[in-house]
Amino acid sequence: MLQAIDLHKKFKTKEAVRKVNMQLEAGESVGLLGPNGAGKSTTISMLSSLIMPTNGEVLWNNVSVNKNPEALRKALGVVPQEIALYPELSAKENLHFFGRIYGLKGQLLVERTEEILQKIGLTDRKNDIVKTFSGGMKRRLNIGAALLHNPSILIMDEPTVGIDPQSRAYILDTVKQLVEEGMTLLYTSHYMEEVELLCDKIYIMDQGEIIAYGTKETLKSLVSDNQTIELKAHILSQKFEEALKKYFPTANIRKEDEILLITMPQNEEPLATIFAIAAKNAVTITSAIVKVPSLEDVFLHLTGRALRD
Ligand SMILES: Nc1ncnc2c1ncn2[C@@H]1O[C@H](COP(=O)(O)OP(=O)(O)OP(=O)(O)O)[C@@H](O)[C@H]1O
Ligand SMILES: [Mg+2]
Structure with missing residues (x-):
């Protein structure tokens, strides 16, 4: 559907993008993850x-x-990283302005504007001027402006940066809903949780290049196929540890700072057994956390650096 072939961009001496190949198929939700300046x-x-x-x-x-x-422009909605709105106009007037750019007019424009205001949760503020909006509300309106012409692909450039947690949750919900309704999405972020939540396929970008590509599962398996269960208990007895070792002979079991760490392949589901062994040995488990590699770990594994600076 939308395809980038060997894209390269040089600004004077700065090579901002090198050899980028990407593909977006209809209905896919694709993430572009990378640190600042990637x-x-x-x-x-x-x-x-x-x-x-x-x-x-x-x-x-x-x-x-x-x-x-x-x-392409007709089929595409782009939500830019920088907010592009008229501060002296109301939310409704802003949407009317952007709708006209896309060729909407008359009753259709009025109807689409109302639908979008509903979708972005700004119906009750539609007549207020944008200057009086919070950062999160401006972001939501910015997203609305990209949706007016009913695009089949939505490209979003870090739409949740610098806003309050409530607006962020609202935006993520809205985007998730759009994806469920069949929108093709390219979602750019340096928040790995957002990309994990919204995207099926992920491109990881660093210093102008795509350094990895795949589903979350494939990318994470680059780091490890293991899970680590972190157990806390009132008293971690030696007997309990030995019983676990006997039951899970291939697992790596070790104690660090009064936490018992059990590492084994992700396809095993050991929690019920662990709790049963604990009960048998009169050990009361107070917390059990299952850790699997995150996209953050993938980035660290590939570059030796943290995703967030
Ligand atoms: N118009 C421009 N002129 C010169 N250099 C540019 C220009 N636009 C971007 N760059 C440089 O290209 C590199 C990539 O920038 P880009 O904005 O694409 O990164 P980004 O991944 O979007 O970062 P961020 O997460 O901070 O938004 C940076 O080093 C940036 O300074
Ligand atoms: Mg950017």
Whole structure:
């Protein structure tokens, strides 16, 4: 559907993006994860034909976007990283303005605006001027502006940066719903939890390049296929530890700071057995946490650096 082929972007001497290949199929929810300055926004700008690549091309339904940028623009909604709204206009007036840019008018424009206001939860504030809105409300309106023309693909560039937790949760819910309704999504973020929540496929980007690609599961298995169960108990007796070792002979079992760590493959489901062995040995477990690798661990594994700086 939307395809990036060997995209390359140079700003004067800075190579912002190198050899980027990406593919977005209809109905897919794809994440683009990377730290500050990785080249995410530059990639998105090229994908949505806002800037020209230095090399490479973008294909929309197998046709170069250069030949027909209008066809892509009609199908695409882009939520930019920087908020682009008119502060002196009301929420409704802003949406009317953006709707007209996309060619909506008359009754259709009025109806779409009301639908979108509902979707982004701003119906009761529609006549207030945007200058009086919180950061989260502006972000929601910014998303609404990209949805007016009913795009089939939505590209979002870090839509939850710098807002309160409540607005963030609202936006994530809205996006999740859009995906469930069949929207094709490209979601850019440096928050791995958001990408994990929303996306089926993930591209990890660093220093201008895609360094890994796959489902969450494939990416995490780059780090390890193991899970570690962290057990806390009132008293971790030696007898209990030995019983566990006997029952799980291939697991790695060790004690660190009064926490018992049990590492074994992720396809095993040992909790019920662990609790049963504990009961048999009169051990009261006070907490059990199952840890599997996160996308953060994947990034660390691939680059030797943390995703967040
Ligand atoms: N117009 C420009 N002129 C010069 N350099 C640029 C320009 N736009 C981006 N860059 C540089 O290209 C690199 C990638 O920037 P980009 O904005 O694509 O990163 P990003 O992954 O979106 O980062 P962030 O998470 O901070 O938004 C950075 O080093 C940035 O300084
Ligand atoms: Mg950016």
